[in-house]
Amino acid sequence: MRAIVYNGVKNVELKEVKKPEVKDDTVIVKIHACAICGTDMKAYNFGIASIRPPVILGHEFTGEITEAGKAVKGFAPGDRVTMATTIPCGKCAMCRKALFNMCLDKMPVGTYIDGAFAEYLNVPFRGIEHGSLMKLPDKLSFDHGSICEPLGCVINSQNIAKIGFPDTVAVIGGGPLGLLQAETAKARGAVHTILIQRSRKRYEMAKAFSIDRLVCSENEDPVTAVMESTGGLGVDAVINAAPDIEAVKLAFKLVSKGGRISLFASVPKDNPFVDIDANQIHYGQISVLGASDSTPENHSHAMKLMAGGNITAEALITHTFKLEDFFKGVEAIQSREALKVIIKP
16 A cells, blocks of 8 residues: 655655554554644654654544454444544553543554554554544544544643633634634633734635634734733633744733633744743733643544534645645645645545
């Protein structure tokens, strides 16, 4: 079969590899759609410490089961499926706390085991045993279903930050995850959402989404804009979805007293530190919260939210390519012409 294989930084190739074989306790999935993720781009451009090359990239996928081992229960050939692709062990200290995304022996698809930029994917027993593999609702297309993995990560962060009514929420960064953050906040009951985006191109693309106020920081000061929108108070919650240390600093300028800051995006590993005013946190009673990855429960919630029509998936998926045109998808993301790119093996 054909697959996109990662050998190292800027060393990714389309090649023929052996099709995975079903075992008694695994299933084989024919991939119908796999979205290019920021993690894929990070691996391609900079590398990831935990990645184990050579490995097939891709983890935001949907597909159809073609083979199921004789010991597999609950799944059969013909089932349409998707997956929360950080597979937990179910046994470690983090798993015992139900922090499955923090598993100390996790098995991420597309970095640790072969992923879904391929014609077929083998789902190991752990992915079935611990609920990572899920049936795709009939209402969801394969393309829209592939967005549920990043949406699950968004839901995880908003659960931690307790986003809901009657919050005012500012999201920094108008990439795919920032747009998902803004629309998810609205779906959870936030009364006013603000999206702050630096580039004019992404600002224009964000107009297709259900967001109350858009701020292009090339044209207006985001602090002034947020204070105008909140009567000088600042927002109840700031979600940083931009992988930039200056965006983290901005979050502290936008948050109200008693507010929450969600550090959803990672920042460059060679510049991860930021000076903060501890007294602002202390006297302002501000909560600073981290969020990473998602759990199967988050993924299940994401499918319900997507199936309910709360996310503007049509505008989010801007490009679709065949597997052999994978690098056109990479180029579209690098040039900021694309939001989400779907690869269809």
